[in-house]
Amino acid sequence: MYSFQNDYSEGMQPAILRALETINYHQNHSYGQDIHSDAARDYIQEALEDFSVDIHFIAGGTLTNLTFISHILKPFEAVISAETGHINTHETGAIEATGHKVCPVLTKNGKLTPDLIRPVLDMHENEHWVDPRLVYVSNPTEVGTVYTKEELEDLYAFCKRHDLYFYIDGARLAAALAAKEETHLTFPDLPKLCDAFYIGGTKVGAMFGEALVLVNENFKERFRFNMKQKGAILAKGWFLGVQFEELFKNNLYIEAGAHSIAMMKPIKEAFEKAGIPLLCEAPTNQIFPIFPNALADEINKKYLTTFQCKPDKDHTCLRFCTSWATNENAVKDFVEDFEEMCNRLL
Structure with a gap:
């Protein structure tokens, strides 16, 4: 059948498989501080046309989300998500397990808008409620729809006006970027549209791995401490670096x-x-x-x-x-x- x-039923891109075989007996520095991870970061920064962002390679999407969200939110702060959002449906309460409530919002097409977010802010009016601080979206969404560049601009502007962080789950970001006629999105747009996002590798032929991009300066300090505590730093981190090297060579x-x-x-x-x-x-x-x-x-x-x-x-x-x-x-x-x-x- x-x-x-x-x-993600198939293995990996042939170029990745060849690259991993080529370096199999090479000795590398550990914990993502190797030449391949450094090169991959350079490739991604070049694609983004932004050399100020921090990039961290993490094995999977759920681990990326919980590591990032637990790092930036205070214990009493919460995250707003579409009801269909991955953190609300398919992550086994991973965000809640870090101590942060997910506030789900019912949508018609899996997409958040300022008008849908505003009632959540109005409801959480004082210290007797959790304090919504982060808006989470996926692009594409879990029901296959996409946010346009203009929609992301509107969301990010709304978030800044209301002192909210804005985070984009990019598990299938390659599809959103490839659907450029609908989304009008390019790689260099992304750092201008949010505080952080991740570039999904697992669903485009990496064996595993996502690249978390931290744009907001407030998120960068001591992030690797939280990664280590959450089990998100691989000893053989170069396996992630090699894969993203190949994905960002020749527009793969x-x-x-x-x-x-x-x-x-x-x-x-x-x-x-x-x-x-x-x-x-x-x-x-x-x-x-x-x-x-x-x-x-x-x-x-x-x-x-x-x-x-x-x-x-x-x-x-x-x-x-x-x-x-x-x-x-x-x-x-x-x-x-x-x-x-x-x-x-x-």
């Missing part, structure tokens, strides 16, 4: 995001042709089509997908996700199979 469950990072989107396009077109609605409009490598139950069951006999929700008793919403390594022939086969299923069942 071919899998459209996620964008953006190419990976672009490939995942290109592989989704024929699938999305097939759903549109069959009149299958989407949970919300999504221009990246994740879409959430809503099928009649019988069609969803038929798809899942031959292809792996992820169950999202039951909009009603007669329909099932599934997540389809393509990756940096999705095979073009597999996509063609799925489209042909899907058309045959529709002819039989619709």
Whole structure:
């Protein structure tokens, strides 16, 4: 069965695999203070056109989020997130376990706006409540939608006016940047749009790893102390450095995001042709089509997908996700199979 469950089922980019093999017997300094991690930081700073940011390599997204959030917030401070936000749904209460409440906000499309955040601030009016201090967004969101540059500018301006920090989870940032026609985003924009963000490697063909970028000067001091306490510093940290070296050579990072989107396009077109609605409009490598139950069951006999929700008793919403390594022939086969299923069942 071919899998459209996620964008991290395959191993790693061939360039990363070759690089790791090449340096396998080289001796390196430990704990991320090696020549490969330094080179990767240089590559990322060049892409961002900002050499003032601090960059830390961390093994995974949940560990990145909890290490960062626990570092910047005081014990009585909280983080605002869309209800669908990763820290609120798929991190096993990791943020709460560090002592910080997540304040979830119901959205129609997974995206926060100033108007949605304002009531949370109004509600938490004094010391009898937690004090919301950080706004967390994912770009793309967990339902495949994207924030435009203009929307991020509005959010960041709102945060600054209300003395809030603004943090972007970039687990699938490559897809947001590759969808430039919709987002108008480039790498150099990012340090101007938030206090911190991370560049996801796991979902673009790294074996593992994310690059946390600290923009706000107040976050930088003694950050590695918190990393060590949270188990976020790898002894063999050069494995992270090598991977980000390769991802940021020759535009591989953006190419990976672009490939995942290109592989989704024929699938999305097939759903549109069959009149299958989407949970919300999504221009990246994740879409959430809503099928009649019988069609969803038929798809899942031959292809792996992820169950999202039951909009009603007669329909099932599934997540389809393509990756940096999705095979073009597999996509063609799925489209042909899907058309045959529709002819039989619709």
